Amino acid sequence: MFHSQLIKPMEDPLVQVKNLKTYYPIKGGLLNRRMGDVRAVNGVSLDIQAGQTFGLVGESGCGKSTFGRSILRLQNVTSGEVRIDGQDILSLDREALVKARADMQIIFQDPYGSLNPRMTVRQIIREPLDTHEVGEKVGRDAEVMRLLEICGLRKSVADRYPHEFSGGQRQRIGIARALALKPKFIVADEPVSALDVSVQSQVLNLISDLQAEFGISFLFISHDLAVVQHISHEVGVMYFGELVERASAEELYSSPKHPYTQALLEAIPQPLPGREKKKISITGDIPSHHDPPKGCPFQPRCPVAMPQCAEHKPPLKPLDTFSRHQVSCWLY
Amino acid sequence: MSEEGGNTGRESLWSKSRRKLMRDRVGVAAMIVVGIYGVIAILVTFELIGQNWSQLGEEGFGGMSFAHWFGTNINGQDIFSRAIQGTRTAFQVGLMVAITSTAIGGFLGAIAGYFHRTIVDEAIMWIYGCIDAIPFYLFVAAVAFSLKDGPLQPWGMHIAMIATFWSSTCRIVRGEVIKIRSLEYIQAAKAVGVGPLTIVRRHVMPNTSHILLVQSTIAFVGAIKSEVILTFLGLGVVNGVSWGTMLSASTSDVLRGHFGNFLGASGFLFVLVIAFNMFADALQDALDPKKVSS
Amino acid sequence: MSESSSKPILNIRDLVVEFKTEAGVIRALDGISFEVGEGEALGIVGESGCGKSVTALSILRLIPNPPGRIAGGSIELDGIDVVSQPEDKMRKVRGSLASMIFQEPMTALNPVFTIGNQMVEVIRVHQKVSKVDAKKQAIEMLRTVNIESPEKRIDQYPHELSGGMRQRVMIAMALSCSPKLLIADEPTTALDVTVQAQVMEEISRLQREMNMGMILITHDLGVIAETCTRVVVMYCGKIIEMAETKELYENPKHPYTRGLLDSIPRIREEKLESLPIIEGMVPDLANLPKGCRFAERCPKAEDRCRENEPPLEDTESGGKVACFIPN
Numbered sequence A: 001m002f003h004s005q006l007i008k009p010m011e012d013p014l015v016q017v018k019n020l021k022t023y024y025p026i027k028g029g030l031l032n033r034r035m036g037d038v039r040a041v042n043g044v045s046l047d048i049q050a051g052q053t054f055g056l057v058g059e060s061g062c063g064k065s066t067f068g069r070s071i072l073r074l075q076n077v078t079s080g081e082v083r084i085d086g087q088d089i090l091s092l093d094r095e096a097l098v099k100a101r102a103d104m105q106i107i108f109q110d111p112y113g114s115l116n117p118r119m120t121v122r123q124i125i126r127e128p129l130d131t132h133e134v135g136e137k138v139g140r141d142a143e144v145m146r147l148l149e150i151c152g153l154r155k156s157v158a159d160r161y162p163h164e165f166s167g168g169q170r171q172r173i174g175i176a177r178a179l180a181l182k183p184k185f186i187v188a189d190e191p192v193s194a195l196d197v198s199v200q201s202q203v204l205n206l207i208s209d210l211q212a213e214f215g216i217s218f219l220f221i222s223h224d225l226a227v228v229q230h231i232s233h234e235v236g237v238m239y240f241g242e243l244v245e246r247a248s249a250e251e252l253y254s255s256p257k258h259p260y261t262q263a264l265l266e267a268i269p270q271p272l273p274g275r276e277k278k279k280i281s282i283t284g285d286i287p288s289h290h291d292p293p294k295g296c297p298f299q300p301r302c303p304v305a306m307p308q309c310a311e312h313k314p315p316l317k318p319l320d321t322f323s324r325h326q327v328s329c330w331l332y
Numbered sequence B: 001m002s003e004e005g006g007n008t009g010r011e012s013l014w015s016k017s018r019r020k021l022m023r024d025r026v027g028v029a030a031m032i033v034v035g036i037y038g039v040i041a042i043l044v045t046f047e048l049i050g051q052n053w054s055q056l057g058e059e060g061f062g063g064m065s066f067a068h069w070f071g072t073n074i075n076g077q078d079i080f081s082r083a084i085q086g087t088r089t090a091f092q093v094g095l096m097v098a099i100t101s102t103a104i105g106g107f108l109g110a111i112a113g114y115f116h117r118t119i120v121d122e123a124i125m126w127i128y129g130c131i132d133a134i135p136f137y138l139f140v141a142a143v144a145f146s147l148k149d150g151p152l153q154p155w156g157m158h159i160a161m162i163a164t165f166w167s168s169t170c171r172i173v174r175g176e177v178i179k180i181r182s183l184e185y186i187q188a189a190k191a192v193g194v195g196p197l198t199i200v201r202r203h204v205m206p207n208t209s210h211i212l213l214v215q216s217t218i219a220f221v222g223a224i225k226s227e228v229i230l231t232f233l234g235l236g237v238v239n240g241v242s243w244g245t246m247l248s249a250s251t252s253d254v255l256r257g258h259f260g261n262f263l264g265a266s267g268f269l270f271v272l273v274i275a276f277n278m279f280a281d282a283l284q285d286a287l288d289p290k291k292v293s294s
Numbered sequence C: 001m002s003e004s005s006s007k008p009i010l011n012i013r014d015l016v017v018e019f020k021t022e023a024g025v026i027r028a029l030d031g032i033s034f035e036v037g038e039g040e041a042l043g044i045v046g047e048s049g050c051g052k053s054v055t056a057l058s059i060l061r062l063i064p065n066p067p068g069r070i071a072g073g074s075i076e077l078d079g080i081d082v083v084s085q086p087e088d089k090m091r092k093v094r095g096s097l098a099s100m101i102f103q104e105p106m107t108a109l110n111p112v113f114t115i116g117n118q119m120v121e122v123i124r125v126h127q128k129v130s131k132v133d134a135k136k137q138a139i140e141m142l143r144t145v146n147i148e149s150p151e152k153r154i155d156q157y158p159h160e161l162s163g164g165m166r167q168r169v170m171i172a173m174a175l176s177c178s179p180k181l182l183i184a185d186e187p188t189t190a191l192d193v194t195v196q197a198q199v200m201e202e203i204s205r206l207q208r209e210m211n212m213g214m215i216l217i218t219h220d221l222g223v224i225a226e227t228c229t230r231v232v233v234m235y236c237g238k239i240i241e242m243a244e245t246k247e248l249y250e251n252p253k254h255p256y257t258r259g260l261l262d263s264i265p266r267i268r269e270e271k272l273e274s275l276p277i278i279e280g281m282v283p284d285l286a287n288l289p290k291g292c293r294f295a296e297r298c299p300k301a302e303d304r305c306r307e308n309e310p311p312l313e314d315t316e317s318g319g320k321v322a323c324f325i326p327n
Helices: A003-006 A064-071 A094-103 A121-132 A138-149 A155-159 A166-177 A197-214 A224-230 A247-255 A259-267 B013-023 B024-044 B078-112 B119-133 B136-146 B153-181 B184-192 B196-234 B242-257 B261-285 C050-060 C087-093 C114-125 C131-144 C163-175 C193-209 C221-227 C246-248 C253-263 C303-307
Strands: A015-028 A033-048 A053-057 A079-084 A104-107 A186-188 A216-222 A234-239 A240-246 C009-020 C024-037 C041-045 C068-077 C098-101 C180-186 C214-218 C231-235 C238-242
Touching: A015 A064, A033 A053, A033 A064, A033 A234, A033 A240, A053 A064, A053 A224, A064 A079, A064 A104, A064 A216, A094 A104, A094 A186, A104 A166, A104 B184, A104 C068, A121 A138, A121 A155, A121 A166, A138 A155, A138 A166, A155 B196, A166 A197, A166 B184, A197 A216, A197 A224, A197 C253, A216 A224, A224 A247, A224 C098, A234 A247, A234 A259, A240 A247, A259 C193, B013 B024, B013 B261, B024 B078, B024 B261, B078 B119, B078 B153, B078 B196, B078 B242, B078 B261, B078 C193, B119 B153, B136 B153, B136 B196, B153 B196, B184 B196, B196 B242, B196 B261, B242 B261, B242 C214, C009 C050, C009 C238, C024 C068, C024 C214, C024 C238, C041 C050, C041 C221, C050 C068, C050 C180, C050 C214, C114 C131, C114 C163, C131 C163, C163 C193, C180 C193, C193 C214, C193 C221, C214 C221, C221 C246, C231 C246, C231 C253, C238 C246, C238 C253
Parallel strands: A053 A216, A053 A234, A104 A186, A186 A216, C041 C214, C041 C231, C098 C180, C180 C214
Antiparallel strands: A015 A033, A015 A079, A234 A240, C009 C024, C009 C068, C231 C238
16 A cells, blocks of 8 residues: 555656646526536646546536546537547547547447437447558458457347447447447446446446456446455545546545545445435535535535635645655644 | 347338338328329329310210310310319329428428528528428419419429429428437447438438428328419419319309319319328328337 | 234235236236235335335225236235225225325426426315314425425425425325325436435334335345335236345355345445346247246256246245245
């Protein structure tokens, strides 16, 4: 544990995000004027090493999905910098962006909405290959078969339609599609949240195996801290559009520092009957974007808030000089 | 690790729908009736039946008899044959208007919906807004009049109908596409780098096909009914025979106590419209994507 | 003890529920039996297709007919025979004797009426009170579920409230006539984990205070561990294990229960190489295998498991299990 804390990255991270902001205008009034902004992502910076997984957790509305889509430019970004494998993604023109997409793919949450119901599995997985003209046309079907096999599906499924499969199988198809272009980086946006619990582990194992075999980096977005623990090397916690804590996976779960992280971990129901009932430490709801709190966004609900928390927003900084564990809180 | 796929064996959404349709007895009966009409229309086009529609007879206004099932009209022509001939006209108008207006409406609706909140969408909405603002029969009259002495004259009615019918299909498709646009498989295609027009063609339009099919059946029936009214008003079929010409003639016939034309034309029209409507309902039920799922 | 000592508020025996589908008639519930005692919290756990929601709807006879119907067995709710009760009498039962809370608070509340309107409507269906009095009662109920400034909230519309608050309103509505049995069908699944904790706390507290029987249906084993005294595990329309909560978690007898407990992602002390899984997937109800429905996924299955269905039998620790080779 000590060891992983102090290791400095040997090379530049594969994914570097600096101060990403994605704002949506709030329109209102008679003339539909812009009255303010929903700051869905409000200055988030993080980086991911090659072959590693960054788990991004947070509750609904915290901006984690928006963040994932912003990095891939599936969402309009307001400001910031995104570099994948050294390339500045946000400044690419349309043609260059299409080429760059081969390196950065996405897996979606909804196994039912993420596959075109009118296309066969074969057509769905071939589409990326055809769009980027990978190899010769004749070889592409064989590649589709290979991808199906890697994802644990029988070759006979290729000519079936999405509605004939279960949620877990559809997710596998979605994963096969994401792998088709041999990307270096995949954003997994809540990939197991919509699946039955006993199937979740199967898909998580598949993602781990793929990372081990192909060295893909993942941004694993989830609201479920339990799911993220197993699969991530580093974990970041988002609240109201900002990253409030970030650490290696072991560190975050064993010694969470931010009061929100602590509350999240406390709130998870554990399948251990007879455990002493914990006291609910936070109440209330996430703040409204129409009236964002001054200072630290968590302060209205924080059990240990201090007067300065309502005045100045704490920066995200490391616990001490060599630590990779960063917190955004005046307690530290 | 490997898993079996599916449970009902491989079948597309189309074959599932077809199976469902076949189980709807009323729908199948209606489909058969429509089919009979269709066969009649084809046979007439190939000049195999109903050819004596213009044959003048001695007995004007003959009553219903074995030789003339609906009797004869003022010129002694067999009303039944004329009604059969009218079937061809009806189908010709119906098919042409249905297919063309649905294709135009479907395409423009898909474009408008996909490019929602851009100038493309605004432009298309503006266009159909303008067209909707013009009363239908005035529009047809204007079109018919402007084409009067040109080569397109017999098609005036068709063109006018197409130019107005496309807007309702466009609107419905646009609404559906705005919903489809935010579905994740569209996002997935974008993430792969597929271009916007290719997305519309490959992903959006096939998922509106159930709407297009139903809309085309509605347009078919609407076109036939409109033809009858337009001809009645003198704006439709001028030469030849159609149910519209028969009904038009029947106004004076009825005043003299002869109902042959009226019964013949309206009978044929009524049965076709009812059967088609029932068929369209059954089709809509069978194609409903919410119901066609595992 | 596997059964409660006081007279049960709910007694279900050999319940069979069928649905007509394109693939034929399927049995969503294939002969299930259990009881809920007065003031007892029973958890029903299982995955999609196991029949837990169908069970809940059956108790209040809310199964849409067609395509579904109660095809056999009995449901006794506080002495009333639910299966044969005429519809107008059932309407009196729903909301007053037994109430239900659903998973999606947004769709369960009508967006065009204030929550006050909706609560007053529910109250006045079952009690002869004036609108003014009903509104007073409603405000009190909101206070009971810890909604702040209930006098203000009562006149708000559902969209003005957060997910957690809407669910509390649902709970308040469900409890407004002090039912003897509360059925909660995945009440917190759609909520954030911090809100979930608050809402479950409300439900537990109210259940204890009002001595209400409760059936909590969920796939979340963690929530059940914290709230229920007994647990029923369902799979493909059948009950495969029943036990007191502590016993179930410490000594699961059925391989499915064991697999479920192992494979559900949870916070662990040690990082694992690979997460434990249950092989394969839930079979299609239209195409059930012969014998034990879990056999094809079971690591311990023997030939006899694939031939015959194991009956639900008592265990030494007071529970029940349907397995030829229980632990």
